[in-house]
Amino acid sequence: MRLATTLEELRAWRREAPPTLGFVPTMGALHEGHLDLARFARSQNAAVVASVFVNPLQFGEGEDLARYPRDLAGDREKLAATGVDLLFAPSTEEIYPQGFSTAIDVGAIGDDFEGALRPGHFRGVATVVGKLLHVVAPQRLYVGQKDAQQSAVLRKLVRDLAYDCSVTIVPTVRETDGLAMSSRNRYLDERERRAAPSLHRMLRRFVELLKAGEPFEIARTAAAALLEAPGELDYLACVDAESFTPLAALRANCFVIAAARFGRTRLLDNLWFPQ
C-alpha cells in the first residue's frame, strides 16, 4: 500500500491509476466498520483509495477535535490488510493552507438533528469531501450507514454539484451486543458501555411498534423508555432518506434515527429502509 501525504503525490498516483477507483474517506481511528467499507470498495473496483484526515472544519467549538483518537500507524496496517492501494493522510495545512476560505454548503438537509446540535458540521463535511473528490476522482464513494445524515449530505453534494461518481452506503457493523461500531465508543466508561446497546434496542422497538400499527408518538415514547441510564436521548425520529425531513410514519426510503449522550460521549445509530 502506497502512502501519500500531499495533494500532488496523490494526483501523480491518480494519473496512473486503474480505470475504476473506489474511495473511502475516514477520520482514522479505524474499526471494523471502516474496514468493511474498504473491503466492500475493494470488491467493486480495480483500485481503492482510503483517506485518514481529522477534519477541523467539521468540529465545533468545545467539541472533541483535540482529543479525537489518532493512530496512523495502526490505521495504515489495518488498511493495508484489506487491500487498499493508496492511503492519503495529509496534514491540516495541506488541505487548508493559509488563506483557505471556500465552503460548500448543502443547505437545509444539514440543518436539523446533528446539524442543529453541531452548527457548521455538515458544511465542514461537504467541504472536505468535495475537495478530496477533486483529487481522488473516484468512480465510487463509500460511506457508512451509521452516520445517516452525513450519508444523505454526501449524496446530495454529489447529486447537486454533478460530481461524476456514485455514492454507496454500506450497512453499519455492530458489536455482538448490537452497539454500532464508532471511533467514539472508546470514550465510554464501563457503565456507559453497558448501557450503550440500548440505543439500538430502542430503535428496533420503535420500528416494531410502528409496524404493529401503534400511533407514532405513543410508539416513540414507549421505545424511548428503553434507553438505559446514564443514556440521555437527544432525538428519536423518522426521516426521508434523501432530504432528511422528518416523517410522521415509516415509509419506503426512510431512516429511523437516534442520538443519545452517554456521559460526555454522543452516540448515533439508525435503521434504514431503502426500499
Next chain:
Amino acid sequence: MRLATTLEELRAWRREAPPTLGFVPTMGALHEGHLDLARFARSQNAAVVASVFVNPLQFGEGEDLARYPRDLAGDREKLAATGVDLLFAPSTEEIYPQGFSTAIDVGAIGDDFEGALRPGHFRGVATVVGKLLHVVAPQRLYVGQKDAQQSAVLRKLVRDLAYDCSVTIVPTVRETDGLAMSSRNRYLDERERRAAPSLHRMLRRFVELLKAGEPFEIARTAAAALLEAPGELDYLACVDAESFTPLAALRANCFVIAAARFGRTRLLDNLWFPQ
C-alpha cells in the same frame, strides 16, 4: 460544432473527448470579448467546450435576469466560427433541478466591490462554475479580465477546492474608443454610450498619476473627475489580484478596478498589473 443541452449528453461526449480540453463558460449574448476567449482556448487545447447559461443564482432581486439579452442562435453561429467543438446550453432546470440546495461560497474575496453591491452574486458564480467543472472536466478554464473580481473568485475556487484545472485570464477586448466589451453595453442609450469610454480613460489617468508619484487619494479624486455625465462612480480602487483586498498603492499583481452607473446600466472596467 455539437450542441448539448443536458448534463448526460455532455458527459457522454466528454468520455470520448481529446486529452486536452479548454472550457469557456458564458452567459451568452456573445461579443468579441467572449469570442477571443474561445479563440484563445482553441489555440491551446485539442478541444474546446463553451457554455451559454444565464445563471439565475448570480442575479439579485431587482437585477436584470429577465431582460438579460439572449440570442442562442446567434451565439451558436459565432462559437462555431471560432472552432468550438461543443456548445453546452442547458435549461435552468437541468442545472438546478427541483430540490437543488447546494452552494459554494468562496468567502471574503466575494464580499467587497461587486459582492457588496450584489449580495450572493459570487456565491452564484462559484456554484455554477464549480458544478460545470465537474461535468466538463477541462484542463484549462478561460475567463475574461473584464470581470476582474469574478476571475479572482474563480481562481480561488479552483485553488481552495483543488480542482484539477488551471485558470487563464484573457485580456479585455475593447471598442475602438476604449470601452470594454460587455453584453450590457447594448442597454446604453446614445448619451450614455458616448460617456461610457470615460470609465476607461479614468482608469488610465489614475494609474498615470500614481506612477507619477501623486498621493493615492489625490490621484483618485483627480482621475474620478474624468468620468463623464451621466456616469456615476460606484468605486475606483486598487486591489490585490489574488485576495481582492484594497491596496493604497500600485504594486505587482494588482488590479485597478472601477464600476460606474450609466442610467440603469452598471459597467465595470479594470487594468491589470500581473507582474
